[in-house]
Amino acid sequence: MSEEILKVEDLRTYFYSYTKEAxxxxxxxxxxxxxxxxxxxxVGESGCGKSxxxxxxxxxxxxxxxxxxxxxxxxxxDKTVNLLDGLSDYASIRTKRKAILEISKDIxxxxxxxxxxxxxxxxxxxxxxFQNPKSALNPFITVGDQISESIMLHKGIQAKKEAMAIxxxxxxxVQIDSPxxxxxxxxxxxxxxxxxxxxxxxxxxxxxxxxxxxxxxTGLDVTIQTKIVELLKKLREELALTILLITHDMNVIxxxxxxxxxxxxxxxxxxxxxxxxxxxxxxxxxxxTIALLNSIPTIGEIKAKERLRAIKGDxxxxxxxxxxxxxxxxxxxxxDRIKKRCKEAExxxxxxxxxxxxxxxxxx
Amino acid sequence: MGQGTICxxxxxxxxxxxxxxxxxxxxxxDFYWEIDMSDxxxxxxxxxxxxxxxxxxxxxxxxxxxxxxxxxxxSFYLKExxxxxxVGESGCGKTxxxxxxxxxxxxxxxxxxxNGMDMQNLQKSELRKVRSQMQMIFQDLDAALNPRMxxxxxxxxxxxxxxxxxxxQVNKRIAELMNQxxxxxxxxxxxxxELSGGEKRRVGIARVLAxxxxxxxxxxxxSALDVSxxxxxxxxLRDLQEKLGLSYLFISHDLRLVELISNKVAVxxxxxxxEMGLSDRIxxxxxxxxxxxxxxxxxEGGDKVISPGLSWQVFDFxxxxxxxxxxxxxEVFKSRxxxxxxxxxxxxxxxxxxxxSHYVACHFPLL
Numbered sequence: 001m002s003e004e005i006l007k008v009e010d011l012r013t014y015f016y017s018y019t020k021e022a023x024x025x026x027x028x029x030x031x032x033x034x035x036x037x038x039x040x041x042x043v044g045e046s047g048c049g050k051s052x053x054x055x056x057x058x059x060x061x062x063x064x065x066x067x068x069x070x071x072x073x074x075x076x077x078d079k080t081v082n083l084l085d086g087l088s089d090y091a092s093i094r095t096k097r098k099a100i101l102e103i104s105k106d107i108x109x110x111x112x113x114x115x116x117x118x119x120x121x122x123x124x125x126x127x128x129x130f131q132n133p134k135s136a137l138n139p140f141i142t143v144g145d146q147i148s149e150s151i152m153l154h155k156g157i158q159a160k161k162e163a164m165a166i167x168x169x170x171x172x173x174v175q176i177d178s179p180x181x182x183x184x185x186x187x188x189x190x191x192x193x194x195x196x197x198x199x200x201x202x203x204x205x206x207x208x209x210x211x212x213x214x215x216x217x218t219g220l221d222v223t224i225q226t227k228i229v230e231l232l233k234k235l236r237e238e239l240a241l242t243i244l245l246i247t248h249d250m251n252v253i254x255x256x257x258x259x260x261x262x263x264x265x266x267x268x269x270x271x272x273x274x275x276x277x278x279x280x281x282x283x284x285x286x287x288x289t290i291a292l293l294n295s296i297p298t299i300g301e302i303k304a305k306e307r308l309r310a311i312k313g314d315x316x317x318x319x320x321x322x323x324x325x326x327x328x329x330x331x332x333x334x335x336d337r338i339k340k341r342c343k344e345a346e347x348x349x350x351x352x353x354x355x356x357x358x359x360x361x362x363x364x
Numbered sequence: 365m366g367q368g369t370i371c372x373x374x375x376x377x378x379x380x381x382x383x384x385x386x387x388x389x390x391x392x393x394d395f396y397w398e399i400d401m402s403d404x405x406x407x408x409x410x411x412x413x414x415x416x417x418x419x420x421x422x423x424x425x426x427x428x429x430x431x432x433x434x435x436x437x438x439s440f441y442l443k444e445x446x447x448x449x450x451v452g453e454s455g456c457g458k459t460x461x462x463x464x465x466x467x468x469x470x471x472x473x474x475x476x477x478x479n480g481m482d483m484q485n486l487q488k489s490e491l492r493k494v495r496s497q498m499q500m501i502f503q504d505l506d507a508a509l510n511p512r513m514x515x516x517x518x519x520x521x522x523x524x525x526x527x528x529x530x531x532x533q534v535n536k537r538i539a540e541l542m543n544q545x546x547x548x549x550x551x552x553x554x555x556x557x558e559l560s561g562g563e564k565r566r567v568g569i570a571r572v573l574a575x576x577x578x579x580x581x582x583x584x585x586x587s588a589l590d591v592s593x594x595x596x597x598x599x600x601l602r603d604l605q606e607k608l609g610l611s612y613l614f615i616s617h618d619l620r621l622v623e624l625i626s627n628k629v630a631v632x633x634x635x636x637x638x639e640m641g642l643s644d645r646i647x648x649x650x651x652x653x654x655x656x657x658x659x660x661x662x663x664e665g666g667d668k669v670i671s672p673g674l675s676w677q678v679f680d681f682x683x684x685x686x687x688x689x690x691x692x693x694x695e696v697f698k699s700r701x702x703x704x705x706x707x708x709x710x711x712x713x714x715x716x717x718x719x720x721s722h723y724v725a726c727h728f729p730l731l
Binding site for chain 1: 453454560561562563590591592593594595596598599602617618619620621623624643644647648657658661662
C-alpha cells in the first residue's frame with residue numbers, strides 16, 4: 001500500500017497580471033504525495049490555490065502568460081513519468097533588478113509538449129470530477145452518450161451498444177434509479193445531485209488510478225451532500241480508489257480523507273495524517289487549521305445560539321510578496337515570544353511528528 | 365439610528381388590521397388565536413403562487429394544464445425585531461415566498477400584510493414607498509451588483525433613490541454604511557469583480573441598509589461563501605439586527621444557520637410549511653419526519669451513521685402526490701405500514717398546533 005501514485009514536488013503555478021504588473025502566485029512551492037488506495041484531502045478557503053493545483057496536475061492550465069515549474073511524478077505500472085518534463089523550456093522571463101521586463105511563452109510549443117505528455121493520461125489514468133456538475137456536462141448530448149464516449153475512448157471498446165451497456169452499469173453503481181432509461185436523458189432533465197453522480201460515473205468509467213474530486217458537494221442541498229459523501233465512501237471501498245479530494249468543507253474532509261493538506265495563500269501550511277491533524281489533544285496545532293475547524297458551528301453551539309467564531313479578515317492576495325507568515329494578519333495565536341519572528345520571516349515546513357509537517361513558528 | 369422611517373406621514377399611525385380569519389381552515393384559525401397583532405410587521409395569509417407550464421404552440425389541444433404549485437397555501441407572521449428562518453431543499457419555494465412578499469411577482473391568491481397595509485391593494489407609487497421599508501438580499505452575488513459601477517456609486521444610488529441628499533450628506537452616509545458592515549474605505553473605488561465573495565456580500569448588505577429598511581428578506585446570503593466567511597456574514601447580520609432593530613426573513617437550505625440565527629423556524633416542503641415553531645423547540649425536538657431528516661443529514665465529526673431514511677429522492681412538482689406530500693420519502697409512513705391517512709387525497713395534513721407555538725402538518729408527528 002505504500003506505493004506512491006502521484007508525487008508533487010515544489011509545484012509553482014504563477015500567472016502574470018498585466019494590469020498589476022506582477023505575478024499572482026496561485027500555487028507557491030507545494031509538495032505532497034498520494035499513495036495507492038489513499039484519500040488525500042486538500043482544504044482551504046477559496047482563492048488559496050486548491051483548484052489551480054489540481055488543474056496543474058491535469059495539464060489544464062495552458063494559455064496565458066504564466067509559468068508552471070516543479071515536478072509532478074506519476075507512477076503507473078512501475079513506470080514513472082514527470083508530467084511537467086521540459087515544459088519550462090517554452091516560457092522565459094526577462095528580469096532586470098527584480099523588475100519583470102518581458103514574459104514570453106511559446107504557447108503552441110507549450111501546448112504540443114503538454115498534450116504529448118498528457119495523452120493517454122488525462123481521463124484515463126487521472127480523471128476529474130468538476131465543481132459545477134451542471135455546467136461540466138454537455139447540455140446537447142444525452143447522459144448515456146457522454147459516458148459511453150468516455151468508455152469507448154479509454155477502454156478501447158468499439159461497439160456503441162456495448163459501451164452503453166457498461167454506461168448503464170456505472171449509472172447503477174452510482175445509485176441512479178432506472179439507469180437504462182436515464183441514459184437517454186439530457187443533463188437539464190436531471191437534478192443537481194443526479195448530475196454530480198453522472199459526473200462521478202463518467203470519471204470512474206475509465207477506471208482511473210487517480211480520481212481528482214474538486215468540490216464534489218458544493219452547490220448541492222445538505223441532504224444530497226451527505227448522500228454524495230456516503231456514495232464516495234462506498235465506491236472507495238468497492239473499487240479501492242485513490243482520491244485527491246479538494247474542498248473547503250471540513251466536514252467532508254473529516255469523513256473521507258486519510259491524510260490532509262491544509263492550504264493557505266498558495267502554500268501548504270499543515271500536512272499530515274487526519275488523526276494527527278484533527279487530534280484536539282495535541283499540544284501544537286496550526287492556528288489556521290484550528291480557525292477553520294472552529295468556524296463550523298457544532299450542533300451544541302447551534303442549540304445554544306452562540307456567536308460563530310469566524311476568521312477575521314480575508315484571504316490574502318497572492319500578488320504581494322510577504323516577508324513574514326502569510327497568516328500573520330488573521331492569526332489569533334501569535335504571542336509575544338514569536339510575534340516578531342512571525343512578522344519578519346516565513347516559517348519553513350517543520351516535521352513535528354512522523355509525517356506531520358507544519359509551517360508555523362509555534363512548532364519550533 | 366435606523367428607526368427613522370421615510371414613509372409618508374400617517375401610515376404608521378393607522379391601526380393595524382384585525383386578525384384575518386378564514387373559515388374552513390381549522391388549523392389556520394387555531395394558529396391565529398394567540399397572535400398579538402400589535403407589533404406584527406409582516407403577516408402572510410394563505411399565500412399561493414402557481415406557475416403554468418408554457419405548453420407550446422398546440423397547447424389548446426391539451427385538456428389539462430400542467431400547474432406547478434411553487435407556493436401552496438403558506439401562512440406565517442413575523443413580529444418586529446424578530447428573525448424567521450425559512451428552510452427547505454432547493455426548489456421547495458422558499459425564494460418564491462420572498463419575492464412574493466416584496467411583490468416582485470404577483471401571487472395567485474392570498475394576502476400579504478406589511479405594517480398594517482395590504483400589499484395587494486397598493487398602487488404602484490405607494491408600493492415604491494413601502495419597498496423602502498422592506499428590502500431583499502439576493503442570492504447571487506455576481507448578478508446582484510452592477511459590474512460597471514464602483515462600490516461608491518452602488519451605495520450612492522441606493523442612498524439617493526428615496527432621499528434627496530446633498531453631496532456631503534451622501535458621503536457621510538456612505539462612510540457610516542461602510543463602517544456598519546466592516547468594510548475598509550479603500551474598497552469604495554473598486555468594481556465588484558475586484559472584491560472577494562465576502563466583501564461583495566457586505567456591499568450587498570450595505571446597499572440594503574442604505575434605504576433604512578425595517579424588514580430584510582435575506583435569500584441564501586451565505587450559500588456561495590466559504591465556511592469562514594459564512595461565519596463572518598452571519599455574525600454581521602446578527603449584530604446589525606441587534607443594533608438597528610431589524611426584522612429578517614432568513615431563507616436558507618442550511619438548517620444549521622437557520623437554527624443559529626432565527627427566533628422562529630418554518631420548514632418548507634414542496635411549497636408548503638410542514639413544521640413551524642420556536643427555533644429552540646425545532647432544534648431540540650423536531651416533530652415532522654422531514655425536519656428530522658434535515659437534522660440527521662447534518663454531519664458532526666468524522667464518524668457518523670447516516671440514517672437509512674435519507675434517500676436520493678428529491679420531490680417533483682410535476683408528479684402529483686396524493687395525500688401527504690412527503691409520504692414517498694417518509695420513514696414513519698414506511699414503518700407504520702403505509703397507513704391510509706397519508707395517501708388519502710382528501711385528507712392532506714394541515715398545520716396544527718402540537719405544543720406551545722409549535723405547529724406540525726403531519727398525521728403521525730414524531731413524539
